[in-house]
Amino acid sequence: MKFYAASAEESLKKLGSSPDGLSSAEAEKRLQEYGPNKFQEHHPPSLLHIFISQFKSFIVFILIAALVISALLGEWVDAVVIGVIVIFNALFGTFQEYRAEKAMEALEQMTAPHAKVLRNGRERVIPADGVVPGDIVVLDAGDAVPADVRIIQAFSLHCNEAALTGESVPDAKFSDSVGLKATVGDRNSMAYAHTTVTSGHGKGLVTATGMHTEMGKIAGMIQTIRDTETPMTRRLNELGKKLGALVLIISTLLFLIEIVETPAVLGAFLSFSGDISALAASLEAGGIMELFLVAVSLAVSAIPEGLPAVVTVTLALGLKRMAGEKAVVRKLPAVETLGSTTVICTDKTGTLTRNEMMVTHLYAGGKEVNVTGEGYATKGEFSSPLNAELKRLLFIAAHCNDAELIEEDNAIIGDPTEGALAVAAEKAGISKGRHRVDELPFDSHRKLMTTIHDSRGLMAMCKGAPETVLGICESILINGKEMKLTPAMRKRILETNLHWASGALRNLGFAYKKLKHGYEKGSVEKGMVFVGLAGMIDSARPEAKFALAKCRTAGIRVIMITGDNPATAVAIGRELGLIEEGDVSLTGAQVERMSDEALRETVDDVSVFARVSPEHKLRIVQALQARGEVVAVTGDGVNDAPALKTADIGIAMGITGTDVSKEASDIILEDDNFATIVKAVEEGRRVYGNIKNFIKYLLSANFDEIIVVAVAAFVGWPLPFIPVQILWINLITDGFPALALGMDPPDPDVMKDKPRLKEESVFHGILPVIIMAGGLAAISSLIGFWYGLPDGIEKARTMAFTISVLFELGFVFNCRSAHQSVFNGGFLSNKWLLAAVGLGLVLQLSVIYIPFLQVMFGTAPLGAVDWVIVLVAASLGMVPLLGNMWRKGKKA
Numbered sequence: 001m002k003f004y005a006a007s008a009e010e011s012l013k014k015l016g017s018s019p020d021g022l023s024s025a026e027a028e029k030r031l032q033e034y035g036p037n038k039f040q041e042h043h044p045p046s047l048l049h050i051f052i053s054q055f056k057s058f059i060v061f062i063l064i065a066a067l068v069i070s071a072l073l074g075e076w077v078d079a080v081v082i083g084v085i086v087i088f089n090a091l092f093g094t095f096q097e098y099r100a101e102k103a104m105e106a107l108e109q110m111t112a113p114h115a116k117v118l119r120n121g122r123e124r125v126i127p128a129d130g131v132v133p134g135d136i137v138v139l140d141a142g143d144a145v146p147a148d149v150r151i152i153q154a155f156s157l158h159c160n161e162a163a164l165t166g167e168s169v170p171d172a173k174f175s176d177s178v179g180l181k182a183t184v185g186d187r188n189s190m191a192y193a194h195t196t197v198t199s200g201h202g203k204g205l206v207t208a209t210g211m212h213t214e215m216g217k218i219a220g221m222i223q224t225i226r227d228t229e230t231p232m233t234r235r236l237n238e239l240g241k242k243l244g245a246l247v248l249i250i251s252t253l254l255f256l257i258e259i260v261e262t263p264a265v266l267g268a269f270l271s272f273s274g275d276i277s278a279l280a281a282s283l284e285a286g287g288i289m290e291l292f293l294v295a296v297s298l299a300v301s302a303i304p305e306g307l308p309a310v311v312t313v314t315l316a317l318g319l320k321r322m323a324g325e326k327a328v329v330r331k332l333p334a335v336e337t338l339g340s341t342t343v344i345c346t347d348k349t350g351t352l353t354r355n356e357m358m359v360t361h362l363y364a365g366g367k368e369v370n371v372t373g374e375g376y377a378t379k380g381e382f383s384s385p386l387n388a389e390l391k392r393l394l395f396i397a398a399h400c401n402d403a404e405l406i407e408e409d410n411a412i413i414g415d416p417t418e419g420a421l422a423v424a425a426e427k428a429g430i431s432k433g434r435h436r437v438d439e440l441p442f443d444s445h446r447k448l449m450t451t452i453h454d455s456r457g458l459m460a461m462c463k464g465a466p467e468t469v470l471g472i473c474e475s476i477l478i479n480g481k482e483m484k485l486t487p488a489m490r491k492r493i494l495e496t497n498l499h500w501a502s503g504a505l506r507n508l509g510f511a512y513k514k515l516k517h518g519y520e521k522g523s524v525e526k527g528m529v530f531v532g533l534a535g536m537i538d539s540a541r542p543e544a545k546f547a548l549a550k551c552r553t554a555g556i557r558v559i560m561i562t563g564d565n566p567a568t569a570v571a572i573g574r575e576l577g578l579i580e581e582g583d584v585s586l587t588g589a590q591v592e593r594m595s596d597e598a599l600r601e602t603v604d605d606v607s608v609f610a611r612v613s614p615e616h617k618l619r620i621v622q623a624l625q626a627r628g629e630v631v632a633v634t635g636d637g638v639n640d641a642p643a644l645k646t647a648d649i650g651i652a653m654g655i656t657g658t659d660v661s662k663e664a665s666d667i668i669l670e671d672d673n674f675a676t677i678v679k680a681v682e683e684g685r686r687v688y689g690n691i692k693n694f695i696k697y698l699l700s701a702n703f704d705e706i707i708v709v710a711v712a713a714f715v716g717w718p719l720p721f722i723p724v725q726i727l728w729i730n731l732i733t734d735g736f737p738a739l740a741l742g743m744d745p746p747d748p749d750v751m752k753d754k755p756r757l758k759e760e761s762v763f764h765g766i767l768p769v770i771i772m773a774g775g776l777a778a779i780s781s782l783i784g785f786w787y788g789l790p791d792g793i794e795k796a797r798t799m800a801f802t803i804s805v806l807f808e809l810g811f812v813f814n815c816r817s818a819h820q821s822v823f824n825g826g827f828l829s830n831k832w833l834l835a836a837v838g839l840g841l842v843l844q845l846s847v848i849y850i851p852f853l854q855v856m857f858g859t860a861p862l863g864a865v866d867w868v869i870v871l872v873a874a875s876l877g878m879v880p881l882l883g884n885m886w887r888k889g890k891k892a
Contacts (some may be wrong), residue, residue, distance in 0.1 A: 003207045004187040005180045008152040011205050012179045018204075021118030021136035030132035037131045037147055037209035039219045054090035057437045058741065062507060064635055115146035118203075135206040143197045148213045149204025151175050151189050154442040156200030156449070158415060159191050162349060165213060165563030165613075168505065169357065169538075170198040172416055172442075184214060184613050185563045199402060200414050200441065218642055220612050250706055257713045273774065311691055317743060318687035325813050326670040327680040328654070334666035336691065337649045338632060339684025341556060342755045343624050344677065345643070346634040348562035348569055350656045351674055352576060353538040357416040359424035360539065361505060363496050365389030365478050371424060375539070377410045378426040386428060388480040393532040396510045398425035400451045400461040405431075416425045420536045421463075432457075448472070448582055460524045466497040466533055469509030475528035475872025482529050497533060504571030506536035537568070544648035545576045547675035554681065555754035559607060559624075561617050561643075563588075566610040573608045583607035591616045592612075617643040630755070634669075634677065651677060685750040694741040694767040695774075697815040701808040702769070704777035707799065710780055718793055720785045720800045722858050729801070731802050732843050733808040736836035742831045744816050773814075773877070777807045780873035787869055794860040798848060803858065805844045809837045813879035 003011045012018060024028070045053075055064075071079040077346040081842030115128045117139040123138055128146040131137065137149050139157065151157070151173045165171075165185040172187050184192070191197075191204055193213040210216055318335040322328075329335055349355050361368065365387050373380025386394075398421070403414030405422045412419030418874065425431065434453040440834030442449035448464035462469060470493060476485040497507050511528040550559050558578055562569050566587055573579040585608035591599065600623045609620060617633075621643045624631045633643045636653035640666040652665035653672040662668050669676045705726055712720045721729075756764075763770070781800040788796035814834065828834065847853045847859055862870065 002180055003150040003205075004182060004190045005177050006150075007177050008150065008205070011207070012152070013133040014203060015207070016133040017205060019136065019668060020121040022132070023132050024119050027119060027130075027132055028133065030134060031130060034132055035208060038129045038130040040211055040218060042381075047446060049350055050490055051090055055086075069209050086089055111306045116140075131209055133208055133209060134204050137204045137206055138201075139191065139197050139204060140201045140277075141199050145193055145195050145197065145204075146210040147193050147206045149191050150207050151191060151202060151204050154200065154202035154292045154443070156443060157191075157197065157202040158199045158483045159195050160198045161185070161192060161195045162190055162355070164195055167349065167562075167564045167823050169417060172199075172200065181589060183592075183611050185565075185588075192674055210867070214614075236796035240637075247889050254706070254710055256712065257710070258766075285513045293517070298576060314690050314694075314743075321838065322680055322683050325679045325683070326654075326671060326673065326676050327683075329666070330668065331358050331666045334689050334816045335651050335684055337630065337684065338680050339682075339686070339688045339750075340630050340665065340756045341632040341649060341681060341684070342440055343559060343629045344551065344634065345559045345561050345647070346674065347622070347636065347640060347840060348560050348564055348572055349538060349670060350546045350636050350653055351634050352560065352578075352708070353540050353572060355656055356536060357420035357506070357536050358539050359420050359534050359536045361395060361535035362390055362424070362532065362534075363493075365523065366492075366497070366509075371427065373423070373427065375410065376412050376423050378407055380407070380424075382428070384727070389477050391428065391430070391508050392477060392512070393534065394428050394430045395424040396461040396463065396512055396531060397421035397534060398430050399434055399436070399453055400449060400463050400510075403431070404542050415465065415538065417508075421534065422509075424534065424536075425733075426575045427460070438521075440524065447523060451791075452515065452519070452524070458519065460513040460515055460528070462511045462513075462525060462528060463508050465505050466509035467494070469511050469528075470494070470530060473511050473526050473528045475527075475529045477529055477531050485530055493530070493533065495759045500533070500535040501567070502808040504568035505537050507535045508567075509533055513720070540572055540575050543673060543675040545679045547640075548576055548578055548785045550751070551681075554678075556671050556681065559620075561609045561611065561620060563612060564610060566608075569608050571608040573870055579607045585610060588612040588616045591619065596623065598624075601625050603627070614640075614642055618646055628757075632677070634674070636672070640664075651680075682751050685753070688756070689750055690741070690744055691767060693739050693744070693815045695770055697741060697808075697812055698734060698738055698810060700770045700815075702730070703774045704781065704804060705729060707744060707778035708781045708785070709776060711778065712785070717785070717789075718796075720797060721804075722797065724857055724869060725797065725801045728847065729804050729808070732810075732840045733805060736808060736839060737812045737833065738838040740833040741812060741815060744787075744830050773811055776876045776879070777804060777811070780804075780807050780876050783873050784869060788866070792860070794858055795862075795866075798859040798862060799866060799870060800861065801871050802844060802848065802855075804868065805840065806874035808841050811872055812837065814878060 001011075001014050003014075006014070022764060055061075066385065067083050067086070095658060114125050114382075115131050117124055117131060118124075118136040118138065119126075119758050121707065128220065135147075137143065137146060137151070140148075147157065152175055152812060154175055157173040159173055160170045161167060167185055171185070171188060173191055176189060178187055178189050190207075192215065194215045208214075208216075226740065234437055260371070270359055275367045283441055313747075314758060315335045319329045320854040322335065349443050356374045358375060359371050361370060362382075363369075367384075367387055369386070369390060370383040371380055371485065377463070401418045403412050403418035403422050405426060407426070408412055411423065420433075436451050436453050438452040438460070440446075440448070441448040442464070446464070447468045448462055450460055450462040452458055452460050462472070470490055473485055475482045476489055477483075482800035493509075497509075500507050501579060510531045510795050512531060513528040516523070550556055558579060560573055566585060570585050573585075573717075579585075582605065584605055586602070586606050588611040591612060592607065594602065597620065599619060603620060603623045604627065609616070612620070617640070621631050621633055625646075625648070630648045630649055633640070633647035634651040634653070635641075635644055636657040640652075640661050644661060644666075645664040650665035651667045652661040652668060654668045654670040655663070657665075657668065657672075705721060708720050712718070781804045784795045784803040788799035816830070816833075846855045848859050854860065
C-alpha cells in the first residue's frame with residue numbers, strides 16, 4: 001500500500017491500529033512477526049580472506065613464479081626482494097579493503113536509541129528497535145524519527161531530510177495525503193527513519209521498520225554493490241598478462257635457439273637411443289644447464305618485479321600531497337582513478353552550495369534591496385540604506401521567529417529559514433527584544449505563523465506564503481504610513497514574488513497588526529498591514545564556479561544530482577555556469593518513467609537531475625558507466641552512499657557528511673569544498689603520469705638483455721651475459737632508480753590534457769620509446785661486447801654488462817616527464833633519483849674492481865680506453881630524441 005497517497009484513516013485501518021496505538025500484547029506479537037527495527041547485520045570478510053584475495057592479480061602470480069625460480073637458482077637476494085614487495089602490497093591492500101567494509105557498520109549504528117510510542121493508550125519511551133508497524137510514534141522538535149511513519153497529526157511539524165533527499169530546507173509535514181507519483185522528497189504526509197524533527201510536533205503511524213524503511217533500502221543496496229575495479233588495476237592486470245606471455249615465449253625461443261647453436265647439446269639429442277641417464281650426462285657435459293639458467297634469468301629479468309612497489313609508493317606520495325590539500329584518500333588506487341575521471345556527479349546541497357539559507361533580497365515600500373554575506377555569518381551589506389518599511393520587515397523577521405542565532409560560531413539552532421531571517425535582521429542591528437505573549441503556530445492549511453508581542457502595546461507579527469499574507473491584508477506600509485492596499489499594489493508585489501521564485505528564491509511575506517483593544521485569536525489574522533517580502537536561497541559556494549570552469553578546461557563533465565526542487569537546482573546550475581546551451585534538466589519522476597536504455601541515450605544531454613531518489617541516482621551513475629565514462633560521485637548524505645560505492649570514485653564531504661557516506665567513499669574532502677576536487681584530479685593525473693614514466697623505464701630497461709642474447713645467438717657469439725650478471729642488472733636498475741622515479745616532482749602541465757580513455761592501454765604513447773630505447777641499449781651493449789672479445793670473454797662480458805647498467809641509469813632521467821627532456825626538466829630536482837643512480841654506479845664499480853666480487857660476477861678490470869667506449873655507448877640513454885618521441889606519443 002502507498003501509505004503517503006492514502007488517508008490517515010485508511011492507513012490506520014490497513015495496519016490494524018488506532019490513534020491510541022497498539023496494546024503491549026499486540027506490539028510484542030508484531031515484533032516477533034516483523035523482527036526488530038534495525039538493519040540486517042553485515043558480515044564483512046575476515047582479515048585472512050581479504051589478505052588472500054590480494055594475491056589474485058596476474059602480475060602477482062608472475063612475481064611469485066619469479067620468486068620461486070630465483071630461490072631454486074640460489075639467487076636469494078632477488079627472491080627476498082620480490083617476496084618483500086609481494087607481502088608489502090598484500091598487507092597494504094588488506095588494510096584499505098578492511099576500512100572499506102565499515103560502510104554497513106556505520107549504517108547499523110544509526111538506529112535511534114529510543115522512541116516515544118503510544119501503548120495501551122499511554123505514551124511510553126521504548127528502545128527504538130522495539131518499534132513495530134502499526135505503532136503510533138510521538139514526534140517533538142529535536143527527535144530522531146525511529147521508523148518510516150505516516151503523519152496522522154501535525155502542528156507546525158517540520159523534518160530535516162537532507163541526509164535522505166539532499167534538500168537543504170526542512171520539509172513541512174501534514175496529515176493530508178499526496179499523489180501516487182510523488183517522489184520521496186515530495187511525500188509531505190510521511191516522515192522517514194533517521195531524519196530529524198526540526199520544529200513543531202505531531203504523531204505518526206509506523207508503516208515500515210528496519211530494512212523495509214527508505215534507509216533500510218539504501219543499506220540493502222550497499223550490501224549488494226561490489227567494489228568497482230579501478231582503471232589502474234585493469235591496466236596493470238593487462239600489462240601482467242601480456243608480459244607473462246611475452247617473457248615465456250621469448251625465453252623458450254631463446255633456449256631452443258641456444259640448443260641448436262650448441263653442437264654438443266644438439267648432438268646429444270640427435271644421438272638419443274632411449275638411455276635417459278646417458279642423455280642427461282651428455283646434456284650436462286654440453287653446457288645445457290648454463291643455457292637453461294640464462295633463459296630463466298632472462299625471464300626473471302624481464303619481469304618488472306619493482307612495478308607493484310613503485311605503483312604503491314607513487315600512489316602513497318600522491319595520497320600525502322592530497323591530504324595536504326584537504327582530500328583524505330581512504331582507498332589507495334583512488335588517487336590514480338580520480339585522475340582518469342571523465343564525469344563528476346555532484347550533489348547540490350553542501351557541495352556546490354553552503355547548505356545554509358541566506359536572505360539575498362528584500363522588498364518593502366516599493367523598494368528592492370539586495371543583501372550580501374556568507375551563510376549564517378552576520379557580516380553583510382545592504383545595497384542601499386534601509387527605509388522605515390524595510391526596518392519594520394526585519395523587525396518582524398527577528399520576532400516572528402523561533403530560531404536561535406549563535407553569532408560566535410556563525411551557526412543557528414532551529415529552522416534554517418528562520419535562521420536566515422534572524423541573520424538578515426542582525427545585519428541591520430535588529431534582534432529579538434519584545435516579549436512574546438502568544439502565538440498562532442504555522443500549519444499547512446493557513447500557511448502562516450503569527451506571534452503576538454508586547455511592543456508599546458500589543459502587536460501581532462505575521463509571516464508566511466506571500467499570496468496568503470496578501471490575502472489577509474487590507475493595508476500596506478508606505479513611507480511610514482499605513483495606506484489602502486490597492487489591486488495595482490497587489491499585482492506589483494505578486495510580480496516581484498514570481499520573478500524571485502523563477503530565480504529559485506524561497507519567498508516569505510510579512511505583515512503586522514496593532515491590537516489596541518485586546519484580541520481574539522480567530523480574528524488576529526484579518527485586516528493586517530502588509531510590509532514586504534524577503535527572498536532567500538542556499539547560496540552557491542563562490543569558489544565552486546572557478547572549480548567548474550577548471551573541470552571544463554580539463555575535459556571533465558560535471559552533472560548536478562540533487563533531491564532539491566528543479567527550479568532551485570537549475571538556478572544554481574545557471575549561476576555557476578554548469579548549464580550550457582543545449583543542456584536539459586530532468587526530474588526523478590521523469591527518470592522513473594525511463595527504461596535503462598532510454599536513460600543511457602539521454603544522460604549525455606542532461607546537466608541537472610532534480611528531485612531524485614537514491615535509486616535514481618544509482619541508475620544515473622550506472623547509465624554513465626555503461627557509456628564508458630569514469631564516474632566520480634560527490635555527496636554527503638546517507639542517500640548518496642549507494643552511488644558513492646558504485647561509482648569509479650566516491651567523494652564524501654568531511655564536515656557535513658554522514659558516517660555512512662564517508663565509509664562508502666574512496667576520498668573524503670575535509671573542507672567540503674568542490675574546488676578541492678579539482679586539485680585532487682590534478683594530483684591523480686600527476687600520479688598516473690609518474691606511473692607511466694616508470695613503466696616506460698622498466699620495460700625499456702628489462703628487454704635490452706633479451707635482445708642482446710638473441711642477437712649473439714644468431715651471429716654465433718658466446719653468451720654476452722652470465723645468469724648472475726643478468727640478475728644484477730635487474731636488481732640495481734629496477735630497484736631504487738625506479739622507486740625514486742615514482743617520487744618525481746609533479747609535472748606542471750598535466751591539466752592541459754583531456755581525460756584518458758577508460759580502456760586506454762598502459763602502453764599508449766610509450767611503445768615507440770620502449771622499442772627504441774631497448775634497441776639502443778642492446779646495440780650499445782653489443783658494441784662493447786664486440787670490442788672486448790679480442791681480449792677474452794670476461795673482458796667482453798664486463799664491457800657489455802657495464803654499458804647495460806650505465807645506459808639504464810642514464811635513461812632513467814629521460815623518463816621523468818612527458819613534456820620535457822632530460823636537459824630542461826630540472827635535472828637536480830629529484831634528490832632521491834640522483835642518490836639512487838649514484839648508488840648504482842658505486843655498486844657497479846664494486847663488482848668490477850673488488851677481487852672476490854670479480855670472481856662471483858665473472859668480471860675483469862676495465863682500463864681508461866675501455867671506459868671511454870663504455871661512457872660513449874652508455875650516453876645514448878640520455879639522447880633527447882627519446883624524450884621527444886615520448887612527448888609525440890603523449891599528444892597522440
